[in-house]
Structures are given as structure tokens and as C-alpha cells.
Amino acid sequence: xxxxxxxKYTASHEWVRTEADGTITVGITHHAQELLGDLVFVENPxxxxxxxxxxxxxxxxxxxxxxxxxxxxxxxxxxxxxxxESTPEKINTDPYGTWMFKLKPDHATDINGxxxxxxYQAQVDSEAH
Amino acid sequence: xxxxxxxLNENHRDLGAKMVDFGGWDMPVNYGSQIGEHxxxxxxxxxxDVSHMRVVDIRGKGVRDFLRHLLAxxxxxxxxxxxxxxxxxxxxxxxxxxxxIVYYMEESWFRxxxxxxxxxxxxxxxxxxxxxHAQAHPGCYAGSEVPENEVSAENxxxxxxAATPQDEPGAEQxxxxxxxxxxxxxxxxxxVQGPKAREKLWAAMPGSQKLTExxxxxxxxxxxxxxxxxTGYTGEDGFEVMLPGQAAPYFWNALAASGAKPCGLGARDxxxxxxxxxxxGQDMDESASPLEAGLAWTVDLKSARDFIGKDAxxxxxxxxxxxxxxxxxxxxxxxxxxxxHTAHGEGEITSGTFSPTLEKSIxxxxxxxxxxxxxxxxxxxxxxxxxAKVVNYxxxxxxxxxxxx
Numbered sequence: 001x002x003x004x005x006x007x008k009y010t011a012s013h014e015w016v017r018t019e020a021d022g023t024i025t026v027g028i029t030h031h032a033q034e035l036l037g038d039l040v041f042v043e044n045p046x047x048x049x050x051x052x053x054x055x056x057x058x059x060x061x062x063x064x065x066x067x068x069x070x071x072x073x074x075x076x077x078x079x080x081x082x083x084x085e086s087t088p089e090k091i092n093t094d095p096y097g098t099w100m101f102k103l104k105p106d107h108a109t110d111i112n113g114x115x116x117x118x119x120y121q122a123q124v125d126s127e128a129h
Numbered sequence: 130x131x132x133x134x135x136x137l138n139e140n141h142r143d144l145g146a147k148m149v150d151f152g153g154w155d156m157p158v159n160y161g162s163q164i165g166e167h168x169x170x171x172x173x174x175x176x177x178d179v180s181h182m183r184v185v186d187i188r189g190k191g192v193r194d195f196l197r198h199l200l201a202x203x204x205x206x207x208x209x210x211x212x213x214x215x216x217x218x219x220x221x222x223x224x225x226x227x228x229x230i231v232y233y234m235e236e237s238w239f240r241x242x243x244x245x246x247x248x249x250x251x252x253x254x255x256x257x258x259x260x261x262h263a264q265a266h267p268g269c270y271a272g273s274e275v276p277e278n279e280v281s282a283e284n285x286x287x288x289x290x291a292a293t294p295q296d297e298p299g300a301e302q303x304x305x306x307x308x309x310x311x312x313x314x315x316x317x318x319x320x321v322q323g324p325k326a327r328e329k330l331w332a333a334m335p336g337s338q339k340l341t342e343x344x345x346x347x348x349x350x351x352x353x354x355x356x357x358x359x360t361g362y363t364g365e366d367g368f369e370v371m372l373p374g375q376a377a378p379y380f381w382n383a384l385a386a387s388g389a390k391p392c393g394l395g396a397r398d399x400x401x402x403x404x405x406x407x408x409x410g411q412d413m414d415e416s417a418s419p420l421e422a423g424l425a426w427t428v429d430l431k432s433a434r435d436f437i438g439k440d441a442x443x444x445x446x447x448x449x450x451x452x453x454x455x456x457x458x459x460x461x462x463x464x465x466x467x468x469x470h471t472a473h474g475e476g477e478i479t480s481g482t483f484s485p486t487l488e489k490s491i492x493x494x495x496x497x498x499x500x501x502x503x504x505x506x507x508x509x510x511x512x513x514x515x516x517a518k519v520v521n522y523x524x525x526x527x528x529x530x531x532x533x534x
Contacts, residue, residue, distance in 0.1 A: 034147075037395065038164040040483040040490075041462055059511065061462045063163050063399055063483050066511065085459070092162075 001030045004096050008072075008111060009120035012054070015096060016072045018111055023078055025102050028060060028069060030095045031124045036062040039088040044080035044101050051075060051103065053110065058100055060091065073110035075103035135180035136317045136374035140381050144391055151394055152246040154181040159393035166396035167485045170363050171528050174323035175392035176384050179362075181245035184316045184371055185252060187259075188238045189308040194269035195262050196231065196239055198436055199255065201419060203429035207233035211348045213360055215427055217419045218251065219438025223445065224415035225422065227251050228407065230360060232349050240356070242371075244409050248312065255310050258437065263307045270307035317377035319370045321389055322400075324528060326367035330357075332387035333380070341368070362397060364404025364526045399482050402491060405453070405523030411465055412451065412479040412493055418442060421495060422479075423451030449495050453522035454478070454508070455532055456490035461510035463492035463517065468509045473499035478508065486525045487532060493522070 003009075008016040013032035017025045033039065041061040051057050051071035058069035079102040084090065090098045105111065115123070132155035141148065146157035157178065159166060169175045187195070196204040202216035212233050218226045227247040232240040243251045263270055321330050331338040340352050341359070346366075349358030356371040372380060385391065398408070407413055413422035420428065420442060428442065456463050463481030470476075476496030484491045492508075496519075500506070504519040524532050 037147075037159060038162055041459075043460070059461070061483075063462075063485070064158075064395060066462065066464070 001095075003029070003117040003121045003124075005117040007096065008114035008116065010070065010072045010114060011123060012070045014069060014072050016111065016114055017099075019102075022108055023102050023104050024072065024075070024111065025099045026069075026072060027099045028091060028095060029120070029124075032060075032067070033092050033095045036060060036067055037064050038062055039091050042084040042088045042091070042100065044082075044084070045077045047077055047080060049077045051077065060088070069100065071103065072114060073103070073105050074107070075105040078102045078104050133181070135178055136377045137178045137180060137319075137381055140378050141178065141391075146391070146393060149394075151181070154245060156181060157391070157393040158395045160391050163393065163395035163399070164485045166390065166392035167399050169390045170323045170365055170392060170396065170400055171486060171525070172324065174321065174325040174329045174367075174389045175396065176381070176389040177320040177322070177392050177394070177397055178317070178377075178381070179320050179369070179397075180317040180374065180377065182318055183243050183245065183248035183252075184313040184318070185241045185243060185248075185255070186234075186238065186311050186313065187241065187255070187308055188311070189270070190237055190272060191263075191269035192237055192239050192308055194266065195259055195308060197434055198262055198266075199258055200229075200231065201428045201436055201438060201442075203432055203434060204231060204233070204239070205432070205434075207231070209233070209348070210235060211344075211350050211358075213347045213349060213358060217413075217424055217427060218254070219419070219436070219442075220415060221437060221441060223418050223420075223438045223441035225409070225413045225417055225419055225424075226254055226415060228409050228413070228424070228427075230358075232356075232358065234351070242318070242369075246410060252310065252312050256306070259308050259310060260306050315374050316371050317374045319372070319377065319381060319384065320361055320363075320367065320397075321370065321384060322361045322363040322367035322392075323365050326365070326389070329384060329387045329389040330368055330370070333383040333389070362404070362406055363400040364406070364523060365400075365528065399485060402480055402482050402493070403484050403486055403523065403525035405526075407451075407493070408480055417495075418445065418447060420447040421449040421451065423493070448498055449476070450498050450500070451479070451493055451495055452500060452502070453520040453524060453532075454481075454492040454494050454506070454517040455487070455520050455524075456492075456508070456515060456517050457505070458515040458517075460513050460515050461490070463490045463508060463510065467492075469494045469496055469506050469517075470509075470514075471496055471500045471504065471506045473497040476500070476506075484524060486528075487530055491524050491532075492517075 043059040045057040056068040141157040149158045200216040361367045467478045474497040481492030
């Protein structure tokens with residue numbers, strides 16, 4: 001699966017989409033879901049929770065393992081995808097079309113510090129060796 | 130460290146398997162979807178490469194006497210050739226060295242299949258105990274021929290391989306031991322499992338139907354250089370086929386062509402947990418008594434027979450037991466090492482997972498003896514305390530859920 005070029009990425013395998021209103025939408029990458037295998041449980045952060053950058057804020061669990069999801073930048077949780085409570089496997093089938101939570105960033109410019117698709121893909125490729 | 134490979138490694142890579150380091154072996158964890166593979170075995174037929182497990186043949190006069198002493202289960206239950214018995218092999222202090230399946234082939238030949246991670250340790254222990262037993266009970270071996278060379282020659286003929294013994298038993302001793310303990314790392318093992326496993330094997334292997342149709346569960350039959358046993362680790366019907374490694378890729382492809390779907394070790398783990406089967410290294414090990422690991426049914430304490438570890442088991446009655454847990458709350462997945470709080474004290478999960486069949490999280494836990502089926506307990510799952518119910522296991526057998534909601 002190719003890495004969408006309209007998104008930004010973190011070293012910890014979250015993808016980030018900047019919306020028109022300045023909020024960001026967060027999910028986990030194709031590579032992350034592939035490492036985890038079939039997902040069976042997702043726990044999102046509470047609405048209104050204020051997160052620091054790189055703070056553990058969500059959990060995804062597969063049949064094999066549990067993994068933390070980190071806040072890409074500092075901000076406040078404005079929405080969470082409650083569909084994932086009953087259908088966590090959507091992340092496996094459509095990782096870039098399935099969001100987990102939305103944040104209102106404390107500083108809009110923080111997004112610029114995230115990786116673009118090429119840089120993220122290079123990281124994934126280097127991890128494979 | 131270079132990972133060890135089974136003779137099917139190329140097949141797995143050609144199929145696009147996700148390969149992982151499994152105790153030093155390069156093994157497929159899945160070929161796409163672990164849950165898909167799990168369900169395939171429950172409803173149709175899947176196949177697993179389990180060649181990392183080791184076949185060990187013990188031959189010679191007196192082998193039954195030796196196994197009566199070596200194993201916690203009683204090989205005297207084996208009266209029909211081909212019949213299999215599940216047993217633990219214990220230390221003197223009752224700790225579990227390994228769990229294994231022993232097949233009664235002939236009166237002077239028993240075949241044992243041991244776990245991959247423990248194989249070398251197991252074989253060293255067997256050889257050491259064999260030498261000791263022979264010294265203490267020479268009468269068991271009276272008139273015994275030294276069968277070592279004979280066995281090697283026969284295996285060469287059977288497999289076409291240079292099946293030399295891994296090391297020379299007796300190298301450190303002046304006397305040749307009376308039993309030949311020979312492992313067969315050159316043998317592959319393919320498990321064909323599921324309600325349709327029989328028909329898939331028969332389709333893949335012309336002539337096999339006649340030979341295996343009347344095979345009783347937990348029995349095996351020699352078919353040329355192969356050994357086909359109606360055993361498994363999934364809770365479904367099926368076979369475990371042992372065969373020369375060189376023939377395994379061909380046989381694997383024939384099974385695939387007949388509709389047996391390749392399944393990885395990920396699905397094998399969720400299947401065995403649902404089926405209520407222990408995993409060595411997780412549910413028991415050298416620090417655990419089999420009586421506290423849900424394996425009392427495999428330990429024969431009734432017969433007068435003496436076996437290694439018996440005195441220790443009798444001297445230390447169990448204070449804990451293994452139970453099944455079903456997670457009642459949402460909020461995570463039960464996993465090994467999570468702490469369990471009960472009205473009778475603390476316990477711990479030994480194996481846990483998400484059950485694809487029940488669509489709930491399930492686990493084995495070692496808990497204080499007073500805990501009863503039906504009790505509600507709590508489990509520390511990450512930063513949460515979640516409620517779980519104590520249940521009998523197996524959770525699933527022959528495709529059917531045995532646990533009510």
C-alpha cells in the first residue's frame with residue numbers, strides 16, 4: 001500500500017490530516033496495523049483531554065499485542081471515532097480511511113515538525129532491514 | 130544470530146507469510162489474517178508447519194520400563210501399536226521439563242514429539258536418565274542388543290538422508306547405553322486441522338484414505354517414510370503428518386491444492402487456547418507443578434509405579450490451580466502476566482487472548498485453590514481493573530462454543 005502524500009506522519013506510526021478548521025485528524029498507518037495484525041480493541045482518549053506532544057493517549061490491541069498510540073502534537077481532544085468500539089478491524093481494512101481521534105493543536109505550526117510521506121516511507125523501509 | 134529454518138521456509142515466503150523469530154526459528158505468524166486463518170480451521174481446514182518440533186525415537190529392549198520411570202503419565206495405558214499418550218516429563222522436584230506426546234510404535238520402539246525450544250534439553254535429560262536407569266535396573270535391559278547402528282541404517286534407507294545421530298550417546302561413558310535415543314531434526318511435521326481435514330488429506334495423498342479412515346483419535350500409523358497421527362493442537366479433528374523434510378514442500382503444495390489453507394503460528398495459539406490446551410513456557414515450565422497447571426489428569430499418581438518427580442508431587446500438594454477466565458467488561462484483552470484478584474488471594478494469567486470464536490477475551494489463570502467456577506474476579510489490564518468470570522475450559526471444541534454468555 002502506498003503512503004498517502006496528503007498526510008503527515010510521526011515516527012511512532014500515526015498519520016495526521018490537517019482539516020480546514022485547523023483541527024487535526026489522527027489514525028495509525030498501514031505499516032502499524034500490519035505489524036499488529038487483526039485488531040480487536042481500540043480505546044480512544046476522553047473528549048476534552050489535553051495532551052502533550054508524544055503523550056500516550058490511546059490503545060490499539062490485536063490478537064497478538066497491545067500498542068500505545070501517541071499524540072502527534074500538543075492539543076485538546078475534540079472528537080473520537082466511537083465506531084471503532086464495535087468495529088476495530090476497520091483500521092486493518094482501511095487504515096488511512098479510518099480515523100481514531102481529532103485534536104485542536106495548541107500551536108498550528110507544530111504540524112510542520114511532522115514527517116511527510118517520503119520521510120515516513122524511508123523510516124519504514126529502514127526498519128525493515 | 131541466524132534463525133533456523135524448516136524445510137518449508139521457501140513455501141512460506143512464496144505465500145507472502147509474515148515471518149517472525151519464534152524461539153530462534155524463522156516461522157510464519159500469519160499469511161494475511163490471523164483471525165481468518167483461525168476461522169478457517171474451525172469451519173473447514175487449515176494446515177500448519179510445525180517442523181520446529183522434534184521427533185525423538187527411543188528404541189531397545191526395556192524402553193517401556195524406562196518410559197514408565199521417565200514420564201509422569203503411565204505408558205502402560207499404551208497397549209495398541211500407534212496409540213498416543215500426552216505426558217509431562219518432570220524434574221526430581223516436580224517442575225515440568227517439557228510436555229510431549231509419546232507414540233507406542235512397537236514394544237522396542239516408542240516415538241516422542243517434543244517442543245522446539247526444549248528439544249535439546251529434553252534429549253540430554255532423556256540420555257542422562259536412560260544411563261542412570263540402566264545402571265539401577267539392569268534387569269530391564271537383559272539380553273538387549275545395542276540397536277544404535279541398526280537404527281541409523283534403517284533411517285538412511287527410509288529417508289534417503291544421512292540420518293546420523295546428533296551426538297553419540299555413550300561418548301562420555303565407557304559402556305554403551307542399552308537404549309538408542311535418536312532425534313530426527315530432518316523430519317518435517319505438517320498439522321492438517323479442521324472438520325474437513327480428513328477429506329483434504331485424502332485428496333492430497335492418493336491411497337491415504339484406506340490407511341487412515343479407521344484411525345482412532347490420538348493414534349497414528351506408519352505409511353512408508355511418513356507417520357500420520359490423528360492428533361493436533363486446535364480442538365478440531367485432523368492429522369499431524371511427520372515426513373522426511375525433502376518431501377515436505379511437495380506434500381505442502383499437494384495439501385494446498387486440495388484446499389488446506391496455510392495457517393500461521395498466530396492462529397495456532399488462539400486455537401489451542403480456545404481448545405483448552407497448555408503452552409509450554411507460558412502455562413507451565415520448570416518452576417511449575419503440573420498439578421497447579423491444569424495437568425493433574427496427565428499425572429498418574431494412582432499406580433504403584435515410581436516416576437521422576439512423583440515423590441515431590443506427593444510431598445507438595447497443590448495450593449493453586451489453573452482455571453479459565455472470560456472477560457466480562459470491555460476495555461482490553463486478557464494477556465499473560467496480568468494480575469488476577471480473587472476473594473481467596475492473588476493469581477496470575479498465564480495465557481490470554483481474544484477468542485475469535487467467542488468474540489470475547491479469554492485466558493488461563495493460575496489462582497488460589499479456593500477459587501471456584503462461576504466466581505467473579507478482577508484482572509489488572511494496563512491501567513484498568515476489569516471484571517472476569519471463572520469458567521471451565523475448553524472454551525471451544527469441534528467448532529462449538531462451550532461457554533455460555
